[in-house]
Amino acid sequence: MGFFTFFKLMTVLFNLLIFLGGLTLLAVGIWVSAAEGSFLRVLGPFSGQGLQFVNVGLFCIVIGAGLLLLGLLGCCGAHKESKCLLLTFFSIILIIFIAEVAVGVVALVYSSFAEEVIRAWATPALQKDYGSDPTVTNIWNTTMTELQCCGLSNHQDFVGSKFVEENGGSLPPSCCRTGGAPCSPNDAERSAVHGCFDHILETLKEQANIAGGIAAGIGILQIAAMVVSMYLYCYLDKRIN
Structure with missing residues (x-):
């Protein structure tokens, strides 16, 4: 088996895993949103103000749905050996990866004073x-x-x-x-x-840990998928030229 065939199969495999990861993240996002919807009402005014821009559940749903589509796009690009699809896949997944890192940093920053925020509004x-x-x-x-x-x-x-x-x-x-x-x-x-x-804070931490663990695993797959897709793109570019 040549390197090109090996990387082609790896691209399909990684994108299949990304597809499954997106499906999992989508399910977690729906679960977090359902739990979050009830919990935020408990916090009263904080539900309408503080988390309008830090909605973990909605973020998981959007990213999960995007990864579903990207998984299909990457598989099609590798199977059809399409430079356009591979480059599109690489660009979009890079943007999503950067967005995930940014949200992760924001979540870490806000988690450091989550206790004070909850007490101030509840x-x-x-x-x-x-x-x-x-x-x-x-x-x-x-x-x-x-x-x-x-x-x-x-x-x-x-x-x-x-x-x-x-x-x-x-x-x-x-x-x-x-x-x-x-x-x-x-x-x-x-x-x-x-x-x-303590019970409420523990529940939030459990949800954050689950979502964070899944996001970290998907991030590793994204990096691997970007590497193999870029290799395929460069290989096809050289073969055409």
């Missing part, structure tokens, strides 16, 4: 929206019930809130060990139910 949401906004209330109730936690940090997040004022000083039932109403601040203090922040 606590005001509990103070103003919990009990009055059905969506926020239902999501927080579900989160606190399933995770057996209270508020973001603890029951103090509800002290002085609109919910407490409208319910005669009672806190959400999840803030007391008994899980029943009424739940007074003194009962909540004795119960010492932990906050939901």
Whole structure:
């Protein structure tokens, strides 16, 4: 088997893997977007402002769909020995690779102060929206019930809130060990139910790690695919000339 035939087969193989990787990334993007849609509503105003330009789920969907098309394009270019398709494939995948690196850098930078950002927006949401906004209330109730936690940090997040004022000083039932109403601040203090922040942050980290791991694997495949596609392009260029 000559070098050209070997690289041709490798190009097809890498593009097949890129196609499968794009399909996986697309599925992860849909999953992250579905989970993110619910979680961001929990964070209240942060859902409409802070992540408008850092939407990991949407990014995964767009890149995944693009990789699906690129996988097909690369396979066709290698099979038909088309210089035009190979060059187009190389150029587009290089642009996508640069975009992935840029987003990865942004994600690393923002993850360093994710805790402060979450606390800055979630606590005001509990103070103003919990009990009055059905969506926020239902999501927080579900989160606190399933995770057996209270508020973001603890029951103090509800002290002085609109919910407490409208319910005669009672806190959400999840803030007391008994899980029943009424739940007074003194009962909540004795119960010492932990906050939901650690669970929420862990969920975000798990999603980020999964998406990051898949993106890193696809990035390696992209580099390999660019190398073999450029080799094929140069070989065809020399053969034609």
